[in-house]
Amino acid sequence: MKRKFVFFALLAACVSATCSMCGNDSDTPEYEFPDGPEPEPEPEPDTYPHGLTVTEFADDLADGKRCLGFVATADPKANPKLRFNAVHLPVQKTPTRIHADFDSENRGKPCVTTNAGYWWAGNSLSLLVSGGVVESIENQTVTRDGKTVYPVRASFGQMASGEFETHWIYCVSDDGNRPYAFPSPLDNDERTGTYMPAPPTSKTPGAALWTPQEAVGGGPMLVKEGRNVAEECYWREVFDGGGIAGTSRQPRTAVGATADGKLLLLVCDGRGMRGSEGFTLAELADKLIALGAVEAINLDGGGSSTMVGCDGTVLNRPSDTGDAETIVQRAVSTAIVISETN
Structure with missing residues (x-):
């Protein structure tokens, strides 16, 4: 008992001494923290x-899918270092x-990469403009019902x-296959089987040389001036x-792009990957409009x-993966990279 009494007496004395050092009679001034913002975290x-x-996103579709x-x-207005x-x-x-x-080519940090235009047998079938240079042109002809057809298809670019x-683009032969913009897909309509008898030229009414710095072709046009045009342009x-x-x-x-200049890139899964059905083109256009798009094209x-x-990892589940444990990607001929410059 004596030992316990002595121990608690000493403990009380230490606490009392400590408290008196922190009291108002202490000669040590209290530390004042300097004013200023908190340092930004790394x-x-x-x-x-x-x-x-x-x-x-996970969207419920009209039929419960x-x-x-x-x-x-x-x-790009919030961060001018972002690049398309x-x-x-x-x-x-x-x-x-x-x-x-x-990343290894020292062109800035890649932040998001997606596939872009159409291809076949290892070659691009869609317009691709990089640094103002036309690297590939839109497919100039297709065959429908035994006829040669000259499709005028959608492209997206940054000036x-x-x-x-x-714009709806055709690379005209009378001006070195340079891309010309047209106010519509002109006079083709696959639904009715009516087609232009000859390709458009630089002299076709409404034709205007298009000179983007970066551009990808694809189609059809999904959203034009805020309107869903997917189904009509599909045909x-x-x-x-x-x-x-x-x-x-x-x-x-x-x-696509919003009215205030934001860039939108969308990829959806389908064919049962992650339980996703995918979108029709009209549903895809509606989704983009809901995101604020006023212009958009399908790729x-x-x-x-x-x-x-x-x-550098794949976010979605490409449909070629099937039931495999490891993601399966297709090699493509054109791509979009959103990057940030150094």
Whole structure:
């Protein structure tokens, strides 16, 4: 008992002494914290830069099915270092390889990469303009009902001013296959089987030379001046016989722009991947309008539809993956990379 008493007495004395040192009679002034903002935390590696967001969506469709996908939204006004890059691949590469190679080429940090236009047998079938140079042109002819058809198809580009534009494009032979913009898909309509008897030229009414800095072709036009034009343009751009199955739900890739200059990139899964049915073209256009798009075009879809995130991994589940444990990507001929300059 004596030992316990002595121990508690000593403890009480120590506490009392400590308290008296902290009292008002202490000669040590209290520390005053300087005014000023809290220091900004160090950025985490492999995060999206300011002005760029990537969000996942899961939309309930009209018949109770679902569509799952990802949307990247880039705001160049909020972050002038963000860049829209159209990438041409003379030798096809997977989106993850395109992403990694872009990083190694010292062109800035790749943040989001998707597939872009159509291709066949390793070659691009769609317009691709990079740094103001036309790297590939839109497919000039297709065959329908034994006839040679000259499709005028949608393209999306960024001008030297930084503005995003969509147009119906044909690369005219009377001006060196340079891209000319037209006010409509002109006089083709696959639904009625009526087609232009000759390709458009630089002298066709409404033709205007188009000179974007970066551009990707695809089609059909999905949104024009805020209006859903997907179904009508599907027929007028002569896509029904081309395998993109616009009226059925499929994996899709699309690019668009909002009225205030934001860039939208969307990839949705389909064919049962992650339980997703995909979108029809009309549903895809409605989704983009809900996201604020006033201009948008469809890009290559199906097994090509892939979105790579900032850390270089695939975000969605491309349909070629099937039941495999490892993601399966298709090598593509053109791509879009959203990057941030150094």
